[in-house]
Amino acid sequence: MAEPTNSKPRVLSGIQPSGNLTIGNYLGALKQWVEVQSDYDCFYCVVDLHAITAEQDPDELRRKTRESAAIYIAAGINPEVSTVFVQSHVPAHSELAWMLTCMAPLGWLNRMTQFKDKSARQAQESIGAGLLNYPSLMAADILLYHAELVPVGDDQRQHLEFTRDLAQRFNHLYGETFTLPSVMTPKAGARVMGLDNPTAKMSKSEESENHAVYLLDDLSRARKKIMRAVTDSHREIRFSDERERAGVNNLLTIYQAVTGESRAAIESHFAGKGYGDLKRDVADCVVATLEPLQGRYNELMNEAGYLDSVLKVGREKAAAIAEDTLKLAQERIGFLAPS
Numbered sequence: 001m002a003e004p005t006n007s008k009p010r011v012l013s014g015i016q017p018s019g020n021l022t023i024g025n026y027l028g029a030l031k032q033w034v035e036v037q038s039d040y041d042c043f044y045c046v047v048d049l050h051a052i053t054a055e056q057d058p059d060e061l062r063r064k065t066r067e068s069a070a071i072y073i074a075a076g077i078n079p080e081v082s083t084v085f086v087q088s089h090v091p092a093h094s095e096l097a098w099m100l101t102c103m104a105p106l107g108w109l110n111r112m113t114q115f116k117d118k119s120a121r122q123a124q125e126s127i128g129a130g131l132l133n134y135p136s137l138m139a140a141d142i143l144l145y146h147a148e149l150v151p152v153g154d155d156q157r158q159h160l161e162f163t164r165d166l167a168q169r170f171n172h173l174y175g176e177t178f179t180l181p182s183v184m185t186p187k188a189g190a191r192v193m194g195l196d197n198p199t200a201k202m203s204k205s206e207e208s209e210n211h212a213v214y215l216l217d218d219l220s221r222a223r224k225k226i227m228r229a230v231t232d233s234h235r236e237i238r239f240s241d242e243r244e245r246a247g248v249n250n251l252l253t254i255y256q257a258v259t260g261e262s263r264a265a266i267e268s269h270f271a272g273k274g275y276g277d278l279k280r281d282v283a284d285c286v287v288a289t290l291e292p293l294q295g296r297y298n299e300l301m302n303e304a305g306y307l308d309s310v311l312k313v314g315r316e317k318a319a320a321i322a323e324d325t326l327k328l329a330q331e332r333i334g335f336l337a338p339s
Helices: 023-036 058-074 092-103 106-110 113-119 129-143 154-174 219-227 243-259 263-269 275-302 306-333
Strands: 010-015 041-046 083-086 149-151 182-184
Touching (some): 010 023, 010 129, 023 041, 023 058, 023 243, 023 275, 041 058, 083 306, 092 129, 092 154, 106 129, 106 154, 113 154, 129 154, 219 275, 243 263, 275 306
Parallel strands (some): 010 041, 010 149, 149 182
16 A cells, blocks of 8 residues: 655645635634644645535636635645645546545435535535535545545544545455545634524635624624624623523634633633623634734735745645555556556
């Protein structure tokens, strides 16, 4: 089996270039990516192939792909340490995804919670096959790079289990080929909820005006959104699993994820204070995070050629590994090698 040559464990993750990246994406993914990049061999891709499971405007998709890559770097991903690339720039993703799709039992795919949830909101005849086969593409993303760890939120854990099952199936049928990945879970902020509806995960595609703080929001607008966040009629500010206290718990979760403070320290800090104090403090720490990120983002977008050069280097490094893995899988499954 082709193994990573780097002595550090390999990590892979990515975000779709659709909608607007939120503080939920930052706290649940990007912030952790930055924190682990010095200790792991990290591959971070903009997963544009996943984005087209829903219809996209071509020009908007291209723009959002560049925007997402720039945000990765602005958030602190160092392209000299981590590999930053665009998924569709490495054709091996699509090729291995087809091989794995052919091996994936329909029952496994039909059990995927995200597929059931999303397809339930569409007319049967309008559901694309890509939505059903999304987990096979995600498995290809991970398995191509022999990723040992994958940072995922709770909503993606089932897809990672699917990836492990599919890798084991392939290895059993054709010989040891793929590394089985494990979950890497952030310490805090893995699941940031909507500011207007704290019982639903914050979404970068939600159109409600006060649902999410976007990473490129005007800072005054970001502050206003937090000050308008849903809370409750209680007075005590503490972490809670009670559904009726979901709004306060969400604000505390955001505060903890940004500051890194313990729950006990945070509850002590807010003891005797009101919800206005909580919202102001959360807004202050979020704005303090967004301001330098936006400054660096604007520099990157105005620096001619830099972003393209980063993605070119990332593509070359990613493709070298992915193509070796693909060739091994093709050989194992019985494809005739080209002369």
